[in-house]
Amino acid sequence: MAVIDRTDLPLSLLHRGKVRDVYEVDPSTLLLVASDRISAYDCVLPQPIPRKGAVLTQISAFWFARTSDIVRNHCLSADPDEIVRLRPGLAECRDGWAGRGMLVERAEPFPVECVVRGYLAGSGWREYRDHGTLIGERLPDGLLEGGELDEPRFTPATKAEEGHDENITFEDMREILGLNTATILKEFSLSVYRRGRDEARERGIILADTKFEFGTSLGSGEILLIDEALTPDSSRFWPADTWEPGRTQPSLDKQPVRDFLDGLVEAGEWDRQPPAPDLTGEVVRATTDRYLQAYRRLTGEELPDRDTNP
Numbered sequence: 001m002a003v004i005d006r007t008d009l010p011l012s013l014l015h016r017g018k019v020r021d022v023y024e025v026d027p028s029t030l031l032l033v034a035s036d037r038i039s040a041y042d043c044v045l046p047q048p049i050p051r052k053g054a055v056l057t058q059i060s061a062f063w064f065a066r067t068s069d070i071v072r073n074h075c076l077s078a079d080p081d082e083i084v085r086l087r088p089g090l091a092e093c094r095d096g097w098a099g100r101g102m103l104v105e106r107a108e109p110f111p112v113e114c115v116v117r118g119y120l121a122g123s124g125w126r127e128y129r130d131h132g133t134l135i136g137e138r139l140p141d142g143l144l145e146g147g148e149l150d151e152p153r154f155t156p157a158t159k160a161e162e163g164h165d166e167n168i169t170f171e172d173m174r175e176i177l178g179l180n181t182a183t184i185l186k187e188f189s190l191s192v193y194r195r196g197r198d199e200a201r202e203r204g205i206i207l208a209d210t211k212f213e214f215g216t217s218l219g220s221g222e223i224l225l226i227d228e229a230l231t232p233d234s235s236r237f238w239p240a241d242t243w244e245p246g247r248t249q250p251s252l253d254k255q256p257v258r259d260f261l262d263g264l265v266e267a268g269e270w271d272r273q274p275p276a277p278d279l280t281g282e283v284v285r286a287t288t289d290r291y292l293q294a295y296r297r298l299t300g301e302e303l304p305d306r307d308t309n310p
Contacts, residue, residue: 002095003036003048003050003051004035004036004048004053004096004100005035005036005037005048006021006035006037007021007033007035007096007097008096009021009023009031009033009093009096009097010092010093011023011024011025011031011093012024014030018037018039018044019034019035019037019038019039019053019056019233020032020033020034020035021033021035025087025089025090025103026087027106027218028105028106028218028219029076029087029103029104029105029106030103030104030106031083031090031097031101031102031103031104032057032101032102032104032227033053033096033097033100033101033102034052034053034054034056034057034100034101034102035048035053035100036048036049036050036051036052036053037052037053038052038254038257038287040254040257040258040261040276041261041272041276043272043273043274043275043276044276045257045276045279046275046276046277046278046279047278047279047284049254049257049284049287049288049291050284050288051288051291051292051303052287052288052291053100054099054100054303055231055232055291055292055294055295055303056100056228056231056232056233056291057078057099057100057101057102058078058099058295058299058303059228059229059230059231059232059294059295059298059299060075060078060102060228060229060230060231061075061077061078061079061102062298062299063196063229063230063231064225064229066195066199067192067195067196067225067229070188070191070192070195071188071191071192071214071223071224071225072222072223072224072225073224073225073226073229074104074105074106074107074215074217074224074225074226075102075103075104075105076102076103076104076105077102077103078101078102078103080094080097080098080099080101083101083103086103087103090103099304104226105217105218105219105224106217106218106219107215107216107217107218107224107226108215108216108218109159109213109214109215109226109227110177110181110185110213110214110215110216111158111159111176112156112157112158112159112168112173112176112177112185113156113157113158113159113165113211113212113213114154114156114185114186114188114189114211114212114213114214115154115155115156115157115167115189115209115210115211115212116152116153116154116155116189116190116193116209116210116211116212117134117149117152117153117155117208117209118148118149118152118153118193118197118207118208118209119146119147119148119149119206119208119209119236119238120134120143120144120145120146120147120149121145121146121208121209121236121248121249122209122236123167124153124155124209125145125146128143129145134149134153134155135153135155135167135168135169136169137153144245144246145245145246145247145248146208146238146243146244146245146246146247146248146249147245147246148245152190152193152194152197154170154186154189154190155167156168156169156170156172156173156186157211158176159213170182170186173185173186181223184223185214185223188212188214188223188225189212192212192225192229192230193207193210196210196229196230196235200230200237200298201240203297203298203300204239204240204241204297205237205238205239205240205252205294205297205298206237206238206239206240206243206249207230207235207236207237208235208236208237208238208249209235209236210230210234210235210236211234211235212225212227212229212234213225213226213227213228214226232251232252232253232254232290232291232294233253233254235253236249236251236253237251237252237253237294237298238250238251238252239252251290252290252291252293252294252297253290253291253294254287254290255290256283256286256287256290257279257283257287260279260280260283261276261277264277
């Protein structure tokens with residue numbers, strides 16, 4: 001599978017994000033193509049991570065299939081043969097998207113990120129450490145970094161085109177979307193998180209937290225789970241056999257990139273502003289290994305080199 005940091009398909013490009021390129025196939029469907037681009041500190045790094053895009057697409061397809069009984073999702077197929085069967089015109093540019101492309105039902109996204117936290121990490125840990133709260137909610141004293149919460153917490157955020165998303169309360173979300181929609185998205189988010197947490201735990205992985213996006217189908221108006229689901233880019237996955245509350249946990253994602261960049265910042269060689277510095281070959285290889293390990297451990301299969309699903 002070729003390394004792809006940018007796609008240029010003969011379709012109408014609607015959006016080029018930090019990772020995904022979104023193309024219009026027809027009025028009812030889109031083609032989401034996950035590139036091998038990687039970002040950190042809101043900067044896209046110069047070097048792509050081989051196979052990262054395929055991992056993201058195929059893990060999303062795996063979880064979409066395993067949670068469709070909870071909430072319908074926008075995925076029509078991530079299998080190249082099936083995509084071509086559904087939309088024969090895509091056969092001509094198959095080499096540019098096969099394995100990393102997902103044909104999806106078009107939807108209007110809600111302007112809110114639906115975040116679920118089952119463990120204290122990241123910004124949630126920092127807020128608790130400094131104030132004893134999580135998105136303003138008082139938590140018990142004595143909790144540790146990386147420790148499991150007594151129950152998963154729904155902590156939504158506003159979506160930012162650039163920079164960091166901003167955490168908001170459920171009451172803020174209710175003001176944006178209305179009580180009924182906000183409540184439905186909260187219930188869907190917690191249910192999908194619990195399903196992912198329980199299945200990942202059976203495979204020796206802790207799902208510490210995750211974020212979801214939802215939208216309304218342009219065809220039916222039904223609420224759909226969209227974008228990606230339970231991937232290393234949208235979630236914190238920790239190996240259960242090394243989990244130890246009271247410290248930062250090793251994770252199955254782009255941690256080698258973050259560690260490398262943090263070292264440059266500490267040495268005064270980068271100020272976290274664009275342009276981002278070059279990654280070493282060792283960091284690129286280590287990051288590819290993390291993504292492949294996440295796929296392997298979650299699905300129980302190897303990511304194939306060919307352009308079809310296992």
